[in-house]
Amino acid sequence: xxxxxxxxxxxxxxxxxxxxxxxxxxxxxxxxxxxxxxxxxxxxxxxxxxxxxxxxxxxxxxxxxxxxxxxxxxxxxxxxxxxxxxxxxxxxxxxxxxxxxxxxxxxxxxxxxxxxxxxxxxxxxxxxxxxxxxxxxxxxxxxxxxxxxxxxxxxxxxxxxxxxxxxxxxxxxxxxxxxxxxxxxxxxxxxxxxxxxxxxxxxxxxxxxxxxxxxxxxxxxxxxxxxxxxxxxxxxxxxxxxxxxxxxxxxxxxxxxxxxxxxxxxxxxxxxxxxxxxxxxxxxxxxxxxxxxxxxxxxxxxx
Numbered sequence: 003x004x005x006x007x008x009x010x011x012x013x014x015x016x017x018x019x020x021x022x023x024x025x026x027x028x029x030x031x032x033x034x035x036x037x038x039x040x041x042x043x044x045x046x047x048x049x050x051x052x053x054x055x056x057x058x059x060x061x062x063x064x065x066x067x068x069x070x071x072x073x074x075x076x077x078x079x080x081x082x083x084x085x086x087x088x089x090x091x092x093x094x095x096x097x098x099x100x101x102x103x104x105x106x107x108x109x110x111x112x113x114x115x116x117x118x119x120x121x122x123x124x125x126x127x128x129x130x131x132x133x134x135x136x137x138x139x140x141x142x143x144x145x146x147x148x149x150x151x152x153x154x155x156x157x158x159x160x161x162x163x164x165x166x167x168x169x170x171x172x173x174x175x176x177x178x179x180x181x182x183x184x185x186x187x188x189x190x191x192x193x194x195x196x197x198x199x200x201x202x203x204x205x206x207x208x209x210x211x212x213x214x215x216x217x218x219x220x221x222x223x224x225x226x227x228x229x230x231x232x233x234x235x236x237x238x239x240x241x242x243x244x245x246x247x248x249x250x251x252x253x254x255x256x257x258x259x260x261x262x263x264x265x266x267x268x269x270x271x272x273x274x275x276x277x278x279x280x281x282x283x284x285x286x287x288x289x290x291x292x293x294x295x296x297x298x299x300x301x302x303x304x305x
Contacts, residue, residue: 011055014051047069089227128301137239226260237279241259241282
């Protein structure tokens, strides 16, 4: 371990200790212990787990790294070729740093959550305008009552037209890949990449699949691949990508499913008393502004 890291107080910890920190202090989907373990098993990037303790030996913070990168950062997913095999989108990196921790990290990262602003002293907002879109909350202070009423009306109209919401986690991984691939092709006009790897991914991370498949007339009409994790602080959701059948355009299946998924995860987060962080990824499409607010991503100033 480099002397510089030791001088900052970071020491190697076990994967189990990292998992304890993640659940206690909070994290995002991409920094979840099982997600990192999956990537380690299938890609050439073994994580190193580091922790900071106080003088009494109490754990203050933990991080996982791939070489000189924060594990899971989009730049690391690209550098190690993870994103060429498995699609994790452009995930928000929330690190398991306890509230008492304030210090620096010397690993590369450009997709670090603004949750850590003021906590990491070498974190900068000068990051080439990188942002992600986080779903508006459904409290009275969040999404407008008018918009919520419109979305519920669209959902009810769809359900009355032989629509049905089926939890995505109830499907076998192979069947979910088939549905996803079919709807992706119809939406984007091209095949879904890496279907064989996706089946492996869904099998391994099945416990983290969230949201619904929308069926109309018993036919898949819309699907959005969501992964969700729960720590003691956050209910984190990553919306990876999706597909829709344009044959049902009059019933707005994409909008209906987006509302159903956001409402479902919002209600779950509130019942658990957790902060709801539902990421639509980068602000790459106009529709996202209707559903989400932009949140600045931070970069670590390293040397």
